[in-house]
Amino acid sequence: MKVKNREIKTNIPTASxxxxxxxxxxxxxxxxxFTVDRTDVKLPxxxxxxxxxxxxxxxxxxxxEGMIKWSAGEEMSEDYSVDDLYQLVxxxxxxxxxxxxxxxxxxxxxxxQIDKVFEILKESYAKNIYLLTQQETI
Amino acid sequence: MNIKRNESEVxxPTSSxxxxxxxxxxxxxxxxxFAATRGLDYLLPPKVDVPExxxxxEAVHIKILADTSILIDGDYYELDEIQSYLKPKxxxxxxxxILLQTxxxxxxxxxxxxxxxxxxVSEPVEKGGLGIPMKHLSIPTNKEFMxxxxxxxxx
Numbered sequence: 001m002k003v004k005n006r007e008i009k010t011n012i013p014t015a016s017x018x019x020x021x022x023x024x025x026x027x028x029x030x031x032x033x034f035t036v037d038r039t040d041v042k043l044p045x046x047x048x049x050x051x052x053x054x055x056x057x058x059x060x061x062x063x064x065e066g067m068i069k070w071s072a073g074e075e076m077s078e079d080y081s082v083d084d085l086y087q088l089v090x091x092x093x094x095x096x097x098x099x100x101x102x103x104x105x106x107x108x109x110x111x112x113q114i115d116k117v118f119e120i121l122k123e124s125y126a127k128n129i130y131l132l133t134q135q136e137t138i
Numbered sequence: 139m140n141i142k143r144n145e146s147e148v149x150x151p152t153s154s155x156x157x158x159x160x161x162x163x164x165x166x167x168x169x170x171x172f173a174a175t176r177g178l179d180y181l182l183p184p185k186v187d188v189p190e191x192x193x194x195x196e197a198v199h200i201k202i203l204a205d206t207s208i209l210i211d212g213d214y215y216e217l218d219e220i221q222s223y224l225k226p227k228x229x230x231x232x233x234x235x236i237l238l239q240t241x242x243x244x245x246x247x248x249x250x251x252x253x254x255x256x257x258x259v260s261e262p263v264e265k266g267g268l269g270i271p272m273k274h275l276s277i278p279t280n281k282e283f284m285x286x287x288x289x290x291x292x293x
Contacts, residue, residue: 014156021159028166035175044247046254048261049176102177107247111202111240112280114249119279131250132177 037077037104039069044107045136052130053100057092059085061105061113068117082116089124097125104132178253180277197235198227202252204243220255221268228259228270235274239283253277 037058058077060069070088071077080088092099103117121129200220201209208215210223227234236256240249256275261267278286 014153018152018155018159021156021163024163025159025166028163032166032169044250046178046250047266048178048254048257050179052175052177105246107245107250109246110242111244111246111249112242114246115240115242115280118277119281122279122282127181129180130177131180131253132175133250133254135176136254 036071036073036075037069039077039104041104041106042108043104043132043134046131046133047136049133049135050130052102052132056100056102056130057089058102058104059117061103061109061117063106063109065113082113082120085117085120086124089120089126093124093126098128099126100128100130101126102130102132178250178257180253197237198224200236200238200252200256202238202240202244202248204241206244206248208252217251217255220252221259224256224259224272225268225270228268228272232271233273235276236272238275238277240277242280 037060039060039062041060041062055073057073058069058071060071060077062069066082068080068082068085069077070080070085072088072092089101101121103114105114118129199211203209208217208220210220215223224236238249238252238256256272258267259270260272261269263269
């Protein structure tokens with residue numbers, strides 16, 4: 001007797017795949033912040049934290065004394081000497097006298113480096129400063 | 139004659155949709171960084187070429203030493219004691235100036251810790267603060283401190 005093979009069509013349901021994928025896209029689009037600086041530093045912790053406004057200039061202390069990373073707020077940060085900071089901050093202050101400046105530094109940075117940056121900012125008549133911190137976990 | 143209709147199913151090709159979507163996901167995963175964009179704000183006072191005379195007994199002088207200990211008006215205090223020290227003084231006079239000085243070799247995080255405590259003084263009580271507005275908090279630079287000391291005839 002000849003037995004006819006019954007062929008069962010198998011297929012993986014992929015109709016909802018794109019739904020899931022687009023859901024993930026939306027999530028990443030919402031959470032993505034195109035940062036101007038990706039220097040890996042251990043930030044100091046604070047309980048009180050305020051959102052830093054957009055297009056804020058970044059002054060990053062990388063740990064190497066005399067060197068900083070700078071971004072005026074739109075482009076990726078680049079290496080500069082601390083002495084260049086007078087000119088960089090001055091240029092930004094000319095464009096916008098209410099410019100915000102963020103200081104991003106490792107928590108173990110000796111205060112003398114922060115003091116130097118404060119000195120430059122004060123001499124350039126900068127007013128709005130943010131110290132970048134991490135959420136303090138209790 | 140009966141002509142049989144050739145019924146063809148109409149559909150939009152969506153098989154590549156998932157490929158495109160996953161490609162976009164990979165792009166966003168690679169480019170995204172969960173950035174820390176929050177911090178403590180600090181308003182620098184405007185630079186005055188001829189500073190006003192500061193009477194030392196009127197201001198609260200907080201000094202952070204290189205070994206991270208905290209001196210307030212000459213006495214040692216713990217971090218969580220700062221608010222209770224300032225409370226009666228600020229209640230009596232909210233205009234009281236507070237000077238925060240950090241030694242050059244002290245770690246940055248200690249200054250942030252103290253600044254966090256000072257900023258919380260002005261926060262509402264329900265948010266863990268004291269609800270007392272602090273009007274004159276200043277962080278003079280080392281150079282400015284030297285100038286103040288010089289003017290007062292101290293070393």
